[in-house]
Amino acid sequence: MSEILIKVRGSHSVEVAPERGVVSAEIRFEGASPEPVMERLQRGLHGVRTELERLEQEGAVERFLVQRVRTSAERPWNQDGKRLPLVHRASVGLAVEFVDFTALATWVGRTAGDEGLQVHEVSWRLTKDSRLKVERDVRQEAVRQAKVRAQDYADALDLGPVAVRSINDVGVSREVAYESAAMAMPAAAKFADAGSAAPDLAFDPDDITVYAEVEAAFTVATP
Known part of the structure; x- marks a missing residue:
């Protein structure tokens, strides 16, 4: 009795609602002297950290990470090709994992009013x-689909x-896109009305x- 080799591909996909929104942000200042620049950075970081700790206690934020402070200094060139005075810069990166997407949109919208934060x-x-769990279920269903195709x-x-x-195993991929009702304003943006509040954003991920997807080989006996 001989066998026939059947080679097929099987695939499967599912769509799952996101459970976390991760914001990548930065606090950045620059100036002519390093000490005032660092002081402004520390004040800005203190205010942001205080707000994030409050959101974490309320359950809106799962966790947040403050990266190490980066400093640099350089003499930029102007449009006429001349060296300008020394500029000192200091920055620190932030990663904030939100559970509450409404709180995420509100916080991102309000960053437009925070100097140095972007x-x-x-x-x-x-x-x-x-x-x-989702990846495991999708892989298993892809194998089942391959077997169904071979049996067909x-x-x-x-x-x-x-x-x-x-x-x-060809691999597992994850893709996600999102839309927002408004775009975040740059940190340096100024409001025309000093008394106006920063806009809240409405994210709709x-x-x-x-x-x-898998590639599989099956055998079947011939009479």
């Missing part, structure tokens, strides 16, 4: 446990049940698409 990016993700070919030839010979 939001660079908002990314959306699942918790580690959810991600591992065997049935078309009036053969019996297929048996797996090998499986190659799309679902995260988790996709898996």
Whole structure:
């Protein structure tokens, strides 16, 4: 009795609502002297840290990370090709993981009124446990789909049940996009009305698409 080798691909994807929003931000100041620049950075960081600690206690923030302070100094060139006086810079990066997306939008919107603070990016993700479970389920369903496809070919030839010979994991991918009702203003932006409040943003993240694909080989006996 001989065997026929059937090679197929199987894939599966699901869409899952994001569970965390991670904000990447930076506090940055510059000036002619290093001491005043560092003092402004420390004051700005203290205010931001106090606000984030409050949000963390309220449960809106899962955690936040303050990176190490970076300093630099350089003499820039003007448009006429002349060296300008020395400029000192100091900055510190922030990563904030939000659980409450409404609080995230409110905080990002209000950063427009904080001198020296600028939001660079908002990314959306699942918790580690959810991600591992979803990826496992998607991979397993991709294998099942490969087996169904191989059996379809065997049935078309009036053969019996297929048996797996090998499986190659092509990979798992995660993609997510989001839309917002407004764009964050630069940290240096000034409001025309000094009494006006910073705008709240309305983020509407799309679902995260988790996709898996496998290559599989099956055998089926011939009469």
